Amino acid sequence: MNYQPSALGVIIFFVFIISVLLISRYFSKRTSSSAGFYTAGGHIHWSVNGIAFAGDYLSAASFLGICGMIAVYGFDGFLYSIGYLAGWMVALFVIAEPLKRMGKYTFADALDSKFKSKGIRITAGISTLIVSLFYLIPQMVGAGSLVTPLLGWPHWVGVILVGIVVIIIVATAGMASTTYVQFLKGSLLIIFSIVLVIMVLGKGLKTTSYETLAVESYDGSDIQLVAEGKSISNEWKAGDKIFFEVEINGKPTIWSFNKEKMILEETLFITNLADGSILYNGAPKEDERFRQVGDLSEIGGEKNVETGSLGMFKFIGKIKNATVIRWNKVVMMDGENKLTIFYQNPTPGKEVLVTGQKFPVKTGRDKMNFISLMLALFFGTAALPHILIRYYTVSSPAAARKSTIVAIMSIGLFYILTLFMGLGSMTSGVLDLTNSNMAAPLLARSFSVAIFAIISAVAFATVLGTVSGLIVASSGAVVHDLVGKISKKGLSDKKQVSIGKLAAVIVGGIAIVLGIVFKGMNVSFLVGWAFAVAASANLPAIVMVLFWKGTTAKGVVSSIIVGLVSAMTIILLSQTTYDSVYHLVGVKAPMPIDNPAIITVPLSFITLVVVSLITKKKEISK
């Protein structure tokens, strides 16, 4: 898609970002002690802290990713909303109180306080680093997605911009995103999401029709069009789909053949030429031939319908009885060029509102994939290294619990809104097929540039906050858990700080590269992976240390290593990675499933128990 930035949007965006940076700087100067740095002194009111908690958690993934995935796949995107919130139940009911009673900030600290083992520190440090990196990728991808429609910049510029700003912030000031900034972002995100949903419902639904070409005859190889003067210049077959190229007004267009209706339906297509240039619907991006889509063709069996404003339930009810034009993608090689065709897939609304478009549950493998995803989301939240830190920013356990409740309330409200923002994008003709992450911002743009700019700025600032928090967490892991434990002499304070800064720059650099490599993937899907790795590597260790007295240091170390390595192996060798990251056309990946948790979480638990039992015996027999 080609986007024209608007002056108003750009001004609002930069004013907002700069004020966020100034507020952060103001508060970061006030928190000079290390306790203040991590816990804001323990004096924050629980309600402020609760919204800040939500601001921390509702990162790019929630706003951009979930809405985008619902916009493209319907209900399957909503699974993430359900799973992310369910994850909070694990954190609240099982992990948070006991961890706070131990008086520790992170799971690495909690593990270490019990065992005082160098091995645990180092493996926990590595695990923190890897999970943070996995969580950084979607944030960076999200940042890149945001700047494109708003500022007209290409994706990679956005990624590098975020990377550099964050590296500068962290390396000079050592800022962790402050509670008040997160509070501001959290509340703005929720308020403007409510506004957006009200606008979606107020506008209601309407149908759209696409161009077709009538076919006179087709005998299995030759096709004859009704319109004179239009001839077929090329033909491709992919599975049971047949595509024809027709030249119209001197420009190539590609059409997919609908045998039942004897018509050709318009497609959108991208050609990656052998020389590296890319054509969108046969022309450079600037020609704007590649347009936004996402429409209803019929509502209640009728065309040319406009519903007017609808209530929340009625809105869903209308979509249930409508036909949604979704777009499927085929990628094939056309000589030296790579051709990606998006063709229409009219889907009954009934099917869009149940599981199946992204995560089908037909074969055994499908089912495993689905269960695995739901498992990772459920167990991932509590195991993310940066999420529980905020639990300690209030004075008493009761206040900590209350802020978690406020967080759950606001996050839950937001997640219900995602369904309406996602379905709104799906049916409002705002989708950019090259990047599902833009669905919600583009939906906002279809209403008002100002709301679009504010929402983008809030989301962008959230990315900045999350990224700097993650980079602080990972550089902390490098300094305290890795370098600090490996070097025998122990490090001076000054040296620790400089290693920390160096680590921040390196992690930031890696995040920039990964953010560019993973461009175009749905950020929520990527976060799903981060959750899977966290749940596999960290959760068994943390749960068993809190609740099983038989746990040994060696058991913890081996369970972290097994969880980490097995989860990453499955992800890196999965079909999605082969297709979307390595860009291999038509290569079958060795791993049968995309989501590792169903295998790796139990594996990590079993490893911990078995190794603990064995090492315990040895210790006793000694």
Next chain:
Amino acid sequence: MLHGKATKNEVDHASKIKTKIGMWMFLLYTLVYAGFIIVTVVKPELMGTDIGYLNLAIVYGMGLIVFALILALIYNALCSKFEKKLNIIDETSVGGAE
């Protein structure tokens, strides 16, 4: 990361009962969550059943979110009640941070 305690916690006499409540609520929520997964995997067509304007998938999905909110509120109320009841002597010092 830091070593040492984040805040000075008073002795909490309610911690045992709070852990127990947490476990039961976790179990309850896990069962309902698992129910969603099981129905989707075993009988996906059931999820398409109409419920007014909505269908079962959406009602169950939103229900899981709302149920989480309700459980969280009950959990907080119960924990607060037990903290109040069992920690009366410590009441004067509650809320005192470092």
